[in-house]
Amino acid sequence: xxxxxxxxxxxxxxxxxxxxxxxxxxxxxxxxxxxxxxxxxxxxxxxxxxxxxxxxxxxxxxxxxxxxxxxxxxxxxxxxxxxxxxxxxxxxxxxxxxxxxxxxxxxxxxxxxxxxxxxxxxxxxxxxxxxxxxxxxxx
Amino acid sequence: xxxxxxxxxxxxxxxxxxxxxxxxxxxxxxxxxxxxxxxxxxxxxxxxxxxxxxxxxxxxxxxxxxxxxxxxxxxxxxxxxxxxxxxxxxxxxxxxxxxxxxxxxxxxxxxxxxxxxxxxxxxxxxxxxxxxxxxxxxxxxxxxxxxxxxxxxxxxxxxxxxxxxxxxxxxxxxxxxxxxxxxxxxxxxxxxxxxxxxxxxxxxxxxxxxxxxxxxxxxxxxxxxxxxxxxxxxxxxxxxxxxxxxxxxxxxxxxxxxxxxxxxxxxxxxxxxxxxxxxxxxxxxxxxxxxxxxxxxxxxxxxxxxxxxxxxxxxxxxxxxxxxxxxxxxxxxxxxxxxxxxxxxxxxxxxxxxxxxxxxxxxxxxxxxxxxxxxxxxxxxxxxxxxxxxxxxxxxxxxxxxxxx
Numbered sequence: 001x002x003x004x005x006x007x008x009x010x011x012x013x014x015x016x017x018x019x020x021x022x023x024x025x026x027x028x029x030x031x032x033x034x035x036x037x038x039x040x041x042x043x044x045x046x047x048x049x050x051x052x053x054x055x056x057x058x059x060x061x062x063x064x065x066x067x068x069x070x071x072x073x074x075x076x077x078x079x080x081x082x083x084x085x086x087x088x089x090x091x092x093x094x095x096x097x098x099x100x101x102x103x104x105x106x107x108x109x110x111x112x113x114x115x116x117x118x119x120x121x122x123x124x125x126x127x128x129x130x131x132x133x134x135x136x137x138x139x
Numbered sequence: 140x141x142x143x144x145x146x147x148x149x150x151x152x153x154x155x156x157x158x159x160x161x162x163x164x165x166x167x168x169x170x171x172x173x174x175x176x177x178x179x180x181x182x183x184x185x186x187x188x189x190x191x192x193x194x195x196x197x198x199x200x201x202x203x204x205x206x207x208x209x210x211x212x213x214x215x216x217x218x219x220x221x222x223x224x225x226x227x228x229x230x231x232x233x234x235x236x237x238x239x240x241x242x243x244x245x246x247x248x249x250x251x252x253x254x255x256x257x258x259x260x261x262x263x264x265x266x267x268x269x270x271x272x273x274x275x276x277x278x279x280x281x282x283x284x285x286x287x288x289x290x291x292x293x294x295x296x297x298x299x300x301x302x303x304x305x306x307x308x309x310x311x312x313x314x315x316x317x318x319x320x321x322x323x324x325x326x327x328x329x330x331x332x333x334x335x336x337x338x339x340x341x342x343x344x345x346x347x348x349x350x351x352x353x354x355x356x357x358x359x360x361x362x363x364x365x366x367x368x369x370x371x372x373x374x375x376x377x378x379x380x381x382x383x384x385x386x387x388x389x390x391x392x393x394x395x396x397x398x399x400x401x402x403x404x405x406x407x408x409x410x411x412x413x414x415x416x417x418x419x420x421x422x423x424x425x426x427x428x429x430x431x432x433x434x435x436x437x438x439x440x441x442x443x444x445x446x447x448x449x450x451x452x453x454x455x456x457x458x459x460x461x462x463x464x465x466x467x468x469x470x471x472x473x474x475x476x477x478x479x480x481x482x483x484x485x486x487x488x489x490x491x492x493x494x495x496x497x498x499x500x501x502x503x504x505x506x507x508x509x510x511x512x513x514x515x516x517x518x519x520x521x522x523x524x525x526x527x528x529x530x531x532x533x534x535x536x537x538x539x540x541x542x543x544x
Contacts, residue, residue, distance in 0.1 A: 003454065008454075011451075011454055011455075014523060017522065017523050019528065031525065031542075032542050033541065033542070034541030034542070035485075035486065035487035035490070035526060035536065035541065036485070036486035036487060036490075036541070037486075038448055038450075038466055038475065038486070038490040039448065040524075040525055040526055040541070041525070042525035060523055060524060060525040060528060061523060061524070061525065062446060062447070062448055062451075062524040062525060062526045062527075063448045063451055064448055064450040064451045064454070064466075065450070065451055065454040067448075067451070068451060068523065113542075117542075
């Protein structure tokens with residue numbers, strides 16, 4: 001199976017690989033996936049409390065090229081967005097941007113789940129209610 | 140001079156040896172006859188070429204030429220061997236013993252047999268990939284007609300104790316079929332010394348052409364018969380009808396002849412490269428060889444690089460190095476290799492595996508390049524892996540409740 005140019009580019013030059021201080025109050029961490037499934041994503045956001053804007057985003061991913069590219073792209077999109085806008089990122093936007101084939105759609109679902117999970121972590125840390133999301137159906 | 144891309148997937152298929160192609164060419168052109176045409180020189184030439192190839196093939200495995208049934212490949216030979224025995228020996232019983240690490244051509248054939256009323260025992264293997272001989276003997280029942288165990292495994296290269304297995308089969312009056320696809324032409328296989336009754340093998344795993352294989356069927360002590368699965372003109376002593384693939388068979392014969400001549404030298408050279416590759420890659424932290432290292436084909440290595448996903452790893456160099464992974468990230472099921480799982484490997488390690496299949500045309504420079512490329516990619520991806528980070532922090536990954544997805 002051939003990868004799209006964009007997937008290859010993110011794989012070769014991943015954006016925002018790294019770790020934020022997960023104990024910091026303004027950092028939200030999402031860890032999704034499972035080693036048995038062949039992919040685990042950890043996505044972190046750093047939020048400016050005053051403005052509600054995401055000032056930094058980092059990821060680390062265990063997975064195939066598409067999983068790495070999906071998380072790399074997600075961090076790029078997150079930076080500079082408000083937390084509310086970040087919630088609007090849909091996995092199909094990632095699929096479209098990276099030209100993911102059907103068998104790789106689960107990578108984009110994982111990235112969306114990681115974003116939501118990171119936002120919820122941030123919310124809970126800051127005394128806000130956890131948002132309930134509908135279960136993703138595509139795997 | 141380093142030649143790119145590097146082909147290290149010789150368990151999937153091998154490139155043709157130019158000497159094989161040279162032998163085949165005339166049988167596409169001037170000697171195009173049908174080996175079954177008895178009335179003119181075109182047919183005679185073709186028949187003669189097939190007879191000669193049959194001798195070359197038989198010689199490689201210590202068989203009589205009359206015991207070789209040409210097929211379209213190993214999958215067909217697996218089907219013919221297993222289904223053919225099941226039908227032919229129906230009055231004796233309906234039970235077959237095989238193992239969970241067999242190739243799909245054997246496993247799916249056995250599943251078919253279960254559907255049509257047969258009974259199949261699937262033996263487990265140990266962590267090394269080997270079956271237990273006591274368990275094998277215990278699995279034999281009065282209705283057992285066939286033991287089907289592969290000579291060497293396609294993913295991990297592990298060689299089963301065929302001589303010991305055949306001794307058990309003989310003692311209990313059960314036939315032994317073996318899928319010899321990965322072993323024949325690579326290591327010495329002798330149907331008499333090994334006590335094999337039926338064996339499937341193919342040309343394209345030993346530098347011959349695709350589309351031609353053989354089923355060895357023993358004619359003496361005991362005389363074995365199989366029921367044909369393809370009916371027609373009664374070719375191959377009625378066991379496999381269909382016009383013979385003369386150029387393919389000629390190539391198969393030549394490939395067998397070369398394999399026999401070059402085996403010692405090839406093995407020496409290739410196993411040295413394999414061992415070097417393995418030693419160097421195992422210098423990486425948390426890298427493990429899958430399957431027995433002792434009972435193993437000389438050209439195969441299956442290694443897991445923990446906390447790095449196999450397909451992601453391949454992507455780091457697959458423009459220049461052709462390899463397989465036990466990760467099945469591309470498959471719809473997302474299930475990693477069933478062979479590695481049968482060894483008791485966790486799914487995480489199975490997802491992290493690479494299979495190296497070296498070959499006759501692999502060079503030292505290519506191995507050097509491969510070691511470097513893989514080591515660099517593993518290190519790079521580990522820097523990107525949350526699992527590696529947790530491992531380095533001393534977190535026990537098995538204690539984490541992973542969000543299933």
